[in-house]
Every structure is written in structure tokens, then in C-alpha cells.
Amino acid sequence: MKIGQLADKTGLSIQTIRFYERKALLAAPERTQSNYRSYSDEALKQLLFIKQCRALDMTIEEISLVLETRANPESSCESVNATIDKHIDDIEHRISELNALQKTLQSMRAACDDDKKIKECGVLHQLDSIVDSHCPTKRND
Amino acid sequence: MKIGQLADKTGLSIQTIRFYERKALLAAPERTQSNYRSYSDEALKQLLFIKQCRALDMTIEEISLVLETRANPESSCESVNATIDKHIDDIEHRISELNALQKTLQSMRAACDDDKKIKECGVLHQLDSIVDSHCPTKRND
DNA sequence: GTAAACTCTATACTTGGTATAGAGTCAAGC
DNA sequence: GCTTGACTCTATACCAAGTATAGAGTTTAC
Numbered sequence: 001m002k003i004g005q006l007a008d009k010t011g012l013s014i015q016t017i018r019f020y021e022r023k024a025l026l027a028a029p030e031r032t033q034s035n036y037r038s039y040s041d042e043a044l045k046q047l048l049f050i051k052q053c054r055a056l057d058m059t060i061e062e063i064s065l066v067l068e069t070r071a072n073p074e075s076s077c078e079s080v081n082a083t084i085d086k087h088i089d090d091i092e093h094r095i096s097e098l099n100a101l102q103k104t105l106q107s108m109r110a111a112c113d114d115d116k117k118i119k120e121c122g123v124l125h126q127l128d129s130i131v132d133s134h135c136p137t138k139r140n141d
Numbered sequence: 142m143k144i145g146q147l148a149d150k151t152g153l154s155i156q157t158i159r160f161y162e163r164k165a166l167l168a169a170p171e172r173t174q175s176n177y178r179s180y181s182d183e184a185l186k187q188l189l190f191i192k193q194c195r196a197l198d199m200t201i202e203e204i205s206l207v208l209e210t211r212a213n214p215e216s217s218c219e220s221v222n223a224t225i226d227k228h229i230d231d232i233e234h235r236i237s238e239l240n241a242l243q244k245t246l247q248s249m250r251a252a253c254d255d256d257k258k259i260k261e262c263g264v265l266h267q268l269d270s271i272v273d274s275h276c277p278t279k280r281n282d
Numbered sequence: 283g284t285a286a287a288c289t290c291t292a293t294a295c296t297t298g299g300t301a302t303a304g305a306g307t308c309a310a311g312c
Numbered sequence: 313g314c315t316t317g318a319c320t321c322t323a324t325a326c327c328a329a330g331t332a333t334a335g336a337g338t339t340t341a342c
Contacts, residue, residue, distance in 0.1 A: 004319065014320085019299060034307055036320055048272040056249075057242055060298070070265055077262035078255045084264055088246050091239050098236045101198055105229050114219045121218035123225055124211055131189040145288065155289085160330060175338055177289055201329070 001039045010047045017047065023060050025050050025067065058087060142180045151188045158188065164201050166191055166208065199228060 007014045020026045026046055030038045046067075053063045062083050069079050111122030118124065148155045161167040167187055171179045187208075194204045203224050210220050252263030259265065 002320080013300075015300060016298085018321095023298090032307095034320080035322095036307080045272055049268060052268055052271050054298090056246060057239075066265075070259055073258065073260035075259050076255070077253060077257050077259050077265065080259070080262055080264055081250065081253055081255055084246060084250050088243065088250065091243050091246070095236060095239045095243065098198075098232050098239070102229065102232050102236065105197060105225060105232070109222065109225050109229065112218060112222055114217070114222055116218045117214065118211060118216050118218050118221070119214035121221055123221050124207075124218065127190060127193055130193050131186055143289075154331075156331060157329085159290095164329090173338095175289080176291095177338080195329090 001041075001044070003037050003039070006039050006044060006047065009044055010051060012047060012051060020047070020050060023064075025060060025063060056087070057091070058083075062087065142182075142185070144178050144180070147180050147185060147188065150185055151192060153188060153192060161188070161191060161201075164205075166201060166204060197228070198232070199224075203228065 001009075003014050003017055006012075007017060010017070012020075017026065021028055026043060029040070029043055032038050049067075050063055053066065058066075065083055066080055069075060069077070108123050108126045111126055112124075113122075116122065142150075144155050144158055147153075148158060151158070158167065162169055167184060170181070170184055173179050190208075191204055194207065199207075206224055207221055210216060210218070249264050249267045252267055253265075254263075257263070
């Protein structure tokens with residue numbers, strides 16, 4: 001299978017497949033006489049696995065670790081679980097950050113409506129007041 | 142005020158301040174005879190405003206737009222509000238993506254515990270089964 | 283006078299790709 | 313046999329939002 005077919009089957013772009021090869025997520029495939037990459041069904045499976053992990057928002061480094069561990073069927077799956085646990089924690093953390101942000105933005109937005117001029121803009125006033133509170137009082141120098 | 146002092150007062154790194162100047166968020170300041178940047182209190186305020194916007198996770202492009210609009214006190218603040226609205230929408234969207242992700246990860250994680258070997262790993266099995274369902278049946282060729 | 287601390291520019295690196303240029307290869311049609 | 317279009321190759325540059333470095337010049341403190 002050539003790279004274009006593999007791209008069609010996986011839904012990944014050709015460049016992305018080559019990118020994963022450079023990142024060593026995907027083993028460098030055989031080449032034809034004309035130096036074209038020639039893939040097996042194994043490569044297809046591997047790519048779909050990677051795609052699935054990316055859909056879970058795992059980083060390439062995390063995926064790399066999981067793939068490496070997976071290659072050794074007798075080893076403990078502790079590190080895979082730890083990767084997922086850490087990932088869950090990271091997302092948890094990010095969600096609560098975004099929730100706090102959302103609250104701030106919404107209350108800021110509530111302070112203004114579209115018919116105002118810039119100098120009266122409630123959103124900008126809120127931003128400014130936060131700045132002023134951090135800003136040292138002006139000195140005459 | 143030199144760049145180091147400005148960095149201290151804003152809590153931004155020196156590189157970040159120079160980066161914002163390159164991105165035209167911050168006007169290029171006066172220079173001393175020895176070519177050092179020399180900042181006014183206005184620059185400090187501007188940077189704190191930018192920092193606040195970044196804390197709201199606005200992109201540099203969004204901040205750029207807001208700053209540009211802000212410079213014209215008689216214009217309508219509609220575009221500022223629109224920027225915030227779009228930003229709120231984006232975050233909303235991201236939050237629900239992450240929530241869905243979190244659910245998937247948690248149910249995946251629930252399928253395994255740490256005492257298993259890789260070949261028995263519930264997490265990996267779940268990942269594999271998703272892959273298999275997308276993978277064409279093997280042909281002998 | 284010298285050493286430490288500061289600043290300058292320019293450049294490379296990060297992540298997860300995407301987009302391009304310029305060259306080579308392959309299959310079909312004439 | 314030759315051209316045309318589709319495909320592939322490598323290498324390089326680009327995106328956001330910075331961070332990190334090298335190598336040079338400047339200022340400050342002792």
C-alpha cells in the first residue's frame with residue numbers, strides 16, 4: 001500500500017503520516033525500487049491506534065510511551081495506566097481553568113452592551129480596573 | 142524604566158516583552174544612547190492590560206483587535222463585545238470537548254487495574270477494539 | 283580597573299502538524 | 313514514443329505564544 005492509500009484509509013494526511021514516521025511513532029516502511037514508501041496492514045493498524053490516541057488528546061510523547069510498553073506483552077501495564085491517569089488529571093485541571101475563565105468572561109461581558117462607545121465600554125472598563133489595581137500610583141518624576 | 146524593571150513590575154519575562162513589541166502589541170519604546178529600551182508608565186499599563194487579556198486566554202490577534210479599537214474612544218464597542226462573545230463560545234466548545242474526552246478516558250481507565258500485564262490490559266484492549274472496528278478485515282494477498 | 287549584572291540582536295527550539303518548491307515516478311491516452 | 317496528470321520524494325518554511333541560547337556591548341558596584 002502506498003502512502004496515498006494509507007492516508008485515505010486512515011483519514012490522516014500524507015504529511016501527517018510522514019510526520020509520525022519522523023517522530024518514530026510509526027516504523028519506517030519498506031521502499032519500492034523508486035523509493036516510494038510501501039506499507040503493510042500492520043502500519044494501518046498502528047496508525048489507527050495512534051489516531052485514536054490523538055483523538056483522546058494524548059501527546060506524541062505519551063503515545064510513544066504507550067506504544068513502547070505495548071510492544072512488550074509480558075510487562076506490567078502500570079505505566080499505561082499511569083499515563084492515562086496523568087492525562088485524566090491534566091484534562092480535569094484544564095476543565096476547571098476554563099470554567100473559571102468562562103465565569104470571568106461572562107461577568108465581564110454582562111457589563112456592556114453593543115450600543116456603547118469605546119470610552120463607555122463596560123468590558124474595557126473591567127479590564128482597565130484590573131490593570132489599575134496592579135499598577136503603581138503615578139509619581140511625578 | 143529599563144526592560145528588566147518593566148519585567149519585574151509586570152511579571153512578564155524580558156523576552157516576552159520584546160516578543161510583544163515584535164508582534165506590535167506594544168509600541169517600540171524610546172531608546173537610550175546605548176540603545177537600551179526606555180519605557181514609560183503608559184507602557185507598563187499597556188503590558189498589564191495585555192497580560193490580563195492573555196490570562197483570559199485571548200489570542201494575540203484578538204488582543205490586537207481590542208487594542209486597536211480601544212485607541213478610538215468614539216467608535217462603537219461592538220467589535221470588542223463580539224471578540225469576547227466569540228471567545229466565550231470557543232471556550233464553551235472546548236469545555237464540552239474536554240468533558241466528553243474525560244468521560245471516555247475514565248471509562249477506559251475503569252477497564253483496567255495496575256496488576257495486569259500488557260497483554261491483558263483493559264485500557265489497551267479498549268483502544269485496540271476501536272481500531273479494529275475501523276480496520277478492514279485482513280485479506281490474504 | 284575589573285567583574286557581575288544587565289541589555290542588545292539574531293537565531294533556534296517547542297508541539298502537532300500544514301504548506302510549499304522542485305524533482306522524480308507512474309499510468310493512460312494518443 | 314511522448315506527453316499529460318496524478319502521485320511520490322526530500323527539504324524547507326510556517327503557525328501560536330512564547331522560551332532559550334550565543335555573542336557582543338553597556339552599566340554598575342566595589
